[in-house]
Amino acid sequence: MEKVQLIGADLAAMQELMxxxxxxxxxxxxxxxxxxxxxxxxxxxxxxxxKTLRDKLDGAASIVLPRITARRLSQDGTQKYLLELADxxxxxxxxIPEGSRRTLCVSSQVGCAMDCRFCATGAQGFERNLTVGxxxxxxxxxxxxxxxxxxxxxxxxxxxxxxxxxxxMGAVRLWNDPLGLGIAARRLTISTCGLVPGIRRLSREGLQxxxxxxxxxPNDDLRNHIMxxxxxxxxxxxxxxxxxxxxxxxxxxxxxxxxxQGFNDSPEHARQLAQLIKGILCHVNLIPLNPVDxxxxxxxxxxxxxxxxxxxxxxxxxxxxxAARGADIExxxxxxxxxLGGKEVGHEHSS
Ligand code: SAH
Numbered sequence: 554m555e556k557v558q559l560i561g562a563d564l565a566a567m568q569e570l571m572x573x574x575x576x577x578x579x580x581x582x583x584x585x586x587x588x589x590x591x592x593x594x595x596x597x598x599x600x601x602x603x604k605t606l607r608d609k610l611d612g613a614a615s616i617v618l619p620r621i622t623a624r625r626l627s628q629d630g631t632q633k634y635l636l637e638l639a640d641x642x643x644x645x646x647x648x649i650p651e652g653s654r655r656t657l658c659v660s661s662q663v664g665c666a667m668d669c670r671f672c673a674t675g676a677q678g679f680e681r682n683l684t685v686g687x688x689x690x691x692x693x694x695x696x697x698x699x700x701x702x703x704x705x706x707x708x709x710x711x712x713x714x715x716x717x718x719x720x721x722m723g724a725v726r727l728w729n730d731p732l733g734l735g736i737a738a739r740r741l742t743i744s745t746c747g748l749v750p751g752i753r754r755l756s757r758e759g760l761q762x763x764x765x766x767x768x769x770x771p772n773d774d775l776r777n778h779i780m781x782x783x784x785x786x787x788x789x790x791x792x793x794x795x796x797x798x799x800x801x802x803x804x805x806x807x808x809x810x811x812x813x814q815g816f817n818d819s820p821e822h823a824r825q826l827a828q829l830i831k832g833i834l835c836h837v838n839l840i841p842l843n844p845v846d847x848x849x850x851x852x853x854x855x856x857x858x859x860x861x862x863x864x865x866x867x868x869x870x871x872x873x874x875x876a877a878r879g880a881d882i883e884x885x886x887x888x889x890x891x892x893l894g895g896k897e898v899g900h901e902h903s904s
Contacts, residue, residue, distance in 0.1 A: 556615040559588060560693065561686025561723070564732055574609050585732045588616060589689075592697055618694045619644070619687065631879035634695060638663075638687055642680060645710055646691045648699060649878060656705040659691050661721055662712025667746050669767075670779045671811065673845045674711045683712070685723035692734065703734070707742040709765070714743050715751030725762060738762045744809065749786040752794040756801040764798060765807040765838075766791070770817050771825035779813075792829060799834045806835045810872075811842045812861060818853040820864040827868035837865060837872035843880060 557570060567581035583601055587593045596602070596610040619636035622643065626632050632648040647658040665672070666679035691710075692703050706728055708714040714721045725741055727733040738761035745751060746767045755764065770776035776783040786794075795806055808830060812818045830837075839862060841852035853861075858874055865872045 556613060558686055559584070559614050559616050560618065560690045561684060561688075561727065563723070563727055563730065570614065574606070574613060576606055576609070580606060582732055584610070589693070589727070589733045590735065592693060594618065594693075594697075617690075618697065619690045621694060621698055624698070625882040627879040627882040629876075629878050629881075631882065632699065633879060633882050634698070636691060636694060638683075644683070644687075644691070646695055647710065647879060648695055648703075650701075654704050655699075655701050656707060657692055657695055657703045658707050658709045659688055659724075660710030660712050661688060661708050661714040661717050665712050666716065667713050668781050669746060669769075671769075671813065671842060671845060671848055671850050676845075676848075682717040682720055685720050685727065688720065688724035689727050689733075692728065704736070705740040705742075706736060707744065707765075709742070709744045713746055713748065715745045715748040715755070718751055718754065722758070725760065729760075742807070746780060746782050747786055747791045748782070749790050749794045752791075752798055756798040761802075761804065763807060764802075764804065765809055766795060767809045767811075768826070768830075769809065769811050769813075771822050771829055775817055775822075779816075788829065792833070795830075795833055795835075804834075806833060808835055808837045809840060810837055811840045812853050812858055813842045813850045814853040814857070816850070818857050818861055820860055823861045823864035824868065827865055827870050830870065831868075835870075837870055839872050839874045841874075 559567070562570070564581060564585065567585055568578045571578055571580050580602065584599065587599045593599060594616040596607045596614075599607060617639060619638055621634055622637045623635035624632065630650045634646045634648070635643055636646055637643050642663045644660040644663055646660060649656040649658060660683060662682050663680035664677045665674045667675060669675045692706065696703055708721065721743065725743070728736045728741055729738050742763040742765050743755065744765040744767060752764070769779060773783060773787050776788060798804070799806060810826065826837075839858060841858055842850050844851050862872050862874060
């Protein structure tokens with residue numbers, strides 16, 4: 554019989570397992586606590602379970618974490634992981650410490666189909682969706698390795714979360730569940746390139762998660778250039794969905810805007826951006842572009858960034874400039890995997 558993989562299992566799945574094993578349902582919570590809260594992945598170490606149950610679990614279930622095949626520490630403390638999944642696929646996860654926060658940037662897909670022109674993951678194409686267990690597993694693997702609790706999660710690794718809607722919601726629920734990792738919903742961020750139906754659906758979930766929308770351009774002309782998704786859902790449709798989202802959830806939206814020199818970084822672009830998002834409860838994150846090999850885009854000067862921010866401020870738009878972190882370890886958006894590839898790194902480490 555195929556063993557049940559328990560990473561990713563919620564209370565219902567755990568109770569079902571207990572019922573197949575002819576065990577009382579309360580055991581489900583105990584096993585969840587060991588896995589998600591105490592980070593124990595060996596049934597024999599689950600001290601409050603009777604020996605008979607531990608042995609039954611050994612026979613019927615398994616706890617398999619993604620395997621860490623490469624780990625790189627940036628001078629600013631950012632730690633980038635390359636993880637190998639059960640089928641050999643590789644993904645990235647980035648740990649970003651900041652004061653008392655431990656933010657983990659998690660992947661939702663192997664590769665990505667959205668093909669944003671400035672993004673390294675986009676250039677790799679799409680392989681497959683990640684499962685709930687593979688997304689939750691990223692968090693557990695990094696917690697185990699770093700010996701630190703993750704406090705915040707951003708779905709800003711590889712992939713488009715809203716193109717893997719069901720599995721992403723399953724992971725979000727388990728991260729949030731007090732029997733799971735118990736992370737407050739407000740500390741969970743879902744980032745999208747603008748899948749309008751997904752945004753609408755998310756607005757009806759009744760979740761307190763943060764929605765981040767990758768805008769990166771103030772008009773359809775420019776956005777069509779860098780984000781193919783804009784040809785499917787243009788800025789008018791996207792902004793309408795964003796307004797509805799705020800209306801339905803009362804939650805502030807985060808707009809991501811990567812500044813690319815000479816392309817979208819002038820004060821005039823800032824004015825257009827202010828006009829576009831006027832009246833939407835939101836916050837703007839300005840990110841100087843992380844240049845990706847072969848794409849030709851570069852980041853603007855500090856002065857250009859400040860001028861852009863000041864122009865937004867003049868229109869009463871609050872914006873923060875996000876420090877580019879982990880640049881020395883290719884921590885931006887698919888860079889480590891593009892550079893090192895999956896298999897080669899595995900060999901490097903096993904030798
Ligand atoms: N697919 C989702 C989440 C993954 S990417 C989305 O599009 O939002 C997380 C963020 O990094 C997005 O805002 C994305 O546009 C941005 N990004 C991708 N490549 C980048 C680069 N080279 N420099 C700066 N930001 C980049």
